[in-house]
Amino acid sequence: MNWKNLYKSLSQRTGVPEKTVRNVISSYWDGVKEELLKNLSLKISKWGSFKVKELKPYSGVNRLKGEKKEYFKPTRRKLVFKLSKKYKEYLMRKS
Numbered sequence: 001m002n003w004k005n006l007y008k009s010l011s012q013r014t015g016v017p018e019k020t021v022r023n024v025i026s027s028y029w030d031g032v033k034e035e036l037l038k039n040l041s042l043k044i045s046k047w048g049s050f051k052v053k054e055l056k057p058y059s060g061v062n063r064l065k066g067e068k069k070e071y072f073k074p075t076r077r078k079l080v081f082k083l084s085k086k087y088k089e090y091l092m093r094k095s
Contacts, residue, residue: 036079048083
């Protein structure tokens with residue numbers, strides 16, 4: 001499902017105009033982004049948690065070209081989502 005289909009589906013289920021649904025979801029994700037930038041983690045009860053994980057820098061060798069040159073990748077950030085135990089169990093029962 002893409003964003004457009006999600007907006008349409010929620011709009012039909014709730015009877016709320018699609019534009020309003022789009023604004024609410026957009027505001028929600030903006031809030032999630034802001035919180036992750038401040039605290040690097042966010043827990044949503046009974047649903048799951050987001051965490052920004054720092055990846056260590058590493059170096060590698062380009063073996064496809066046969067070069068033995070070292071390539072350095074700097075520290076990066078990665079967003080990780082972990083589903084809550086209750087919600088995971090619910091999804092497993094449904095499938």
